[in-house]
Amino acid sequence: MRIYNNYERLPVSIKLLSPILIVFLTLWTAGTLAFGYYAKNSLERTMRQETKDLAILFQQDLQQKQRLLSLKTRWISQENSVIQAVAADDRTLLLRTMLPIQSSLELDLIRIVDTNNQSLISSHQRSLDKVKFEDATIASISQTGIEVSDILLAENSAPPTLASFISIKSSEKILGTLITAVAIDDALLRQIRGLTSMILIAYRGDQVTASTLSLDSSQLWKFPPPNTPPSRIEIAGKTYMSKVVELPSLDRETLKIAVLKSAEETEKAQQQLWLIVGCFGLLGGLLFAGVIIAGFHVTHRLSHRIHNLTQATKQLAHGNLTTLIPVDTEDEIGELAEEFNKMAKQLDARDRQLNQQMQQLSNTLKELNHTQDKLIQQEKMAALGQLIAGIAHEINNPLGAIQASANNTDKALKEFLHQLPHLHQNLSGEEENNLFELIDQALSSKSSIASQETRALKRRIAAKLREHDITNSRYIADLLADMGVPETPELWLPILKTEQGEWAIEFAYNLASSCLNNQIILRAVERCSKTIFALKSYARFQPSGKKQLVQVVNGLETVLEIYHNQLKRNINLVRDYGYIPEIWGYDDELIQVWTNLVHNAIQAMESGGTLTIATRKQENGIQVSIQDTGTGIPAEVQSKIFDAFFTTKSAGEGSGLGLHICQKIINKHQGKITVDSKPGYTLFCIELPTGSP
Structure with a gap:
């Protein structure tokens, strides 16, 4: 009753403001605590995600080392000195040949067995000095005759290895099998870790085989199951976030790698976070309470005028640029209303100006597209004019x-x-x-x-x-x-x-x-029919904004048929067509690209050479490469060859628009054209997406 009486004596402003202040402070406190818990959980999720990312990074690095080992093994198997030594069954020569290779390629194990699975040489070093593998596993892999690269576990206490198997072949038969291996030991794990914060532990069962930490290998350790989300684990009194990666091996066992990230920094960050959240909550509560109390006196007078300004702003945001606010005071709100009116008038004027400029740009774009179509057709007809004598010769010969x-x-x-x-x-x-x-x-x-x-x-x-x-x-x-x-x-x-x-x-x-x-x-x-068909296909030009399915190889063949007379003189034509799907594009414009590139290649090989045209399928499109053995493009001008009106030819021989048009057409297809050139070699590579209608 006493509290109620005291409340009744309070001013009305306090009565109105106190519930708002209490609710605000309550919400602020709850929001601050919620933010703290959210930030704490976010730090935990971040640490889990970082651990997961480190595990992925480790797998990628290990796969890269496995591919590198496979490449080294393949290189050794193709060395003539190795093949000759194996063919001669000369173990002394083979050992003398392989030891420098093993040292230079940093291989921990290198072994060669013949077709009867008898060891010709076997060289071990570092932690694989006393390694012993299961002979049945080695024999079964060697008998397959195929290239294999995977993890191989030792029978004894030696560390597991990255192993690679490949056949050594002469020109007549298979001579034996080459086996190389790199130990998955402490040194390799430290090399993979590099400068990252991850800690790596390799283990089989509960036995640690390699680690970047100083652990007792004889002690049994319990790690989380593989292929599960990262979880916390305590090792030597310290807490880590752990993600276990399971790696299959050639002998059907598995090697497990625990990827750890220290939780010490995260725990410190969480403690600092709570301290900051507490201070921020207290300071923010006091500050906003003071602002609310001080602003109580002006809120009522300003609310109505601000409401009018808000409504006018909403109308302006919805596109009503003629909205104006009456200016009836000279204070800040009045100045704001006056500036709002100026802004509305300026926006209205700029909107009209922008619409006019957009119309002009639209007309200009249409003119540019029309001009480009005319340039493409003019370039095509110019090339056809230069080729007409050769085409007449191609028709006259069969007629004769x-x-x-x-x-x-x-x-x-x-x-x-x-x-x-x-x-x-x-x-x-x-x-x-x-x-x-x-x-x-x-x-x-x-x-x-x-x-x-x-x-x-x-x-x-x-x-x-x-x-x-x-x-x-x-x-x-x-x-x-x-x-x-x-x-x-x-x-x-x-x-x-x-x-x-x-x-x-x-x-x-x-x-x-x-x-x-x-x-x-x-x-x-x-x-004659083939030449005339190519001529008709080449001369056709139908500029339109609608894409169609394009068979790129057909367009290439049309251009090659047109240039058949020049090509057969002293140029060796190599067609290296890999399978490529149809793409959505503009067939006539792409034919102009092939024309310009083939024409330039022929001109660059006046004394003869080889023209190679290749097609390849890519993940989201295709690749076309046109390579010649001509004079090449000087390095100092390669960055300018796609510029309009730039040409390296003599006056009157080139317009300087051919490669510029090529780049425009490829860009229109959302593709990419690149050049690589040196004396005696020029390669233009065009990448085109499969596209859509």
């Missing part, structure tokens, strides 16, 4: 072959039709069969006889005909050689000995010539 073959076919058919009525009169049934077998042999063997062998073939056939007293042997030999008959089979020699022998050979020659000329015409037509 067609014309010559057609004339030869016409002449041969006339002779054949003239001789056909006399076939049954001049030859018996068996002789006819032999004659047509000769024609079949000529048609099947013509393409396999090289032109440089024709003269020698004629001499061999003529000599054989003279052995059988065949008259006019040279003329008949010429016909048979032109037909592509490699020898003179006994099957049809009786025909040649008859009076109609020469007539029969001429008959066969005319019929075979007609068929062969027809094959030449078909190949020439196919060549």
Whole structure:
């Protein structure tokens, strides 16, 4: 009752403010404590996450060392001196060869066994000096003949190892198996730890085999189960956060690595945190209590005007830039209202100006895209103009072959039709069969006889005909050689000995010539069709903003077909096409990229060379590389080659836009183009994402 009476005597302002102050202080205290507990738990989670990250870092480092060991083992197995020593079964030479290699590569163990699993040499050092492995495990891995790299546990008290197995092969057979190993001992764990804060302990069962701490290896230690979240553990009176990593081995046992992080720093940080939280809570409570009491007198007068300003601000935030606040005072709130009105007017003016500039930028972008499309087509047509003579040559050659073959076919058919009525009169049934077998042999063997062998073939056939007293042997030999008959089979020699022998050979020659000329015409037509199709595909240009599925290899082949005449002169073309999927992009623009790069490569190899085009699939896209053995790009200008209008060619030979356009197109596909060049070597590498419609 007394407290109630005292409360009734308090001023109204205190009555209104005291509940707010009490609630505020209560919430502040609760919030401060909640923040403290949250921060404490956050520190704990951070320590657990750091321990987990250290475990991942350890696994990655161990895997890297395992890959390095595998590379060292593969290098040793491919050394000629090692292969020769193993092939010769010379253990002295083998030991003399391997010891320097073991020392230079820092290998703790190196062993070579033959195909019968008999040890040729075995060299141990450091902590693996007395190591002993299970022979059955070594034998089973060696017999597989495949490259293996994993953890191998010793039978005795020697530390576990990172081991690598690989076959030593000659050009003819497998000679034996090379085994290398690095001990997972204290030194290796310290090397892996480096400058990090992690502590590493390797153990089998409850027995510690290696550690970066000074531990009694004979004592049994209990660690958390593997593959569980990090947890606290106490070792030698100190608390650590522990994460156990389980590593399988080649002999089906497991090696466990405990990754530890000291909890001392975290515990100190938690203590300091609580001290800071307590001081902050007390100081903040007193400060805000004073501010609330002092601000009680002005709150009521300002609240209404601030409310008006708040409402106007909300309208401005929702896009109503014409909102203005009445200015009825000259104090700070009045000045704020006046400045708010100025800001609203400026925002309205800038909004109109921004919309106008955005429209101008949109129009400029459309013009730039149109100009780029025109530049791409102009570059393509310019390249096509330079190639037109070669393309005409590519078409004229097959047309000439067609014309010559057609004339030869016409002449041969006339002779054949003239001789056909006399076939049954001049030859018996068996002789006819032999004659047509000769024609079949000529048609099947013509393409396999090289032109440089024709003269020698004629001499061999003529000599054989003279052995059988065949008259006019040279003329008949010429016909048979032109037909592509490699020898003179006994099957049809009786025909040649008859009076109609020469007539029969001429008959066969005319019929075979007609068929062969027809094959030449078909190949020439196919060549013309291929060239014209490539020309149509190359000349097509359909600029549009819509992507389509692109088969990059088809575009490359179109460009190579267009440049076929230049490439066949003195350039060796190597196609190294790996599997690549279709990508979403702009086919015509990518063809312009291949055109510019192939054109530059050909110009760089005026005296001949090798042009290599390779494709590879990547994780999220593809890679296309175009490599030449030309003059190369000077190092001092390599950073400028993608600049517009920059060219290293003489005046009138280049526009300086080719590589600039290439980079623009690749950037449009969200890809990347890089160059690596030196004298006698230039490589352009283009990476393109698979993309989406």
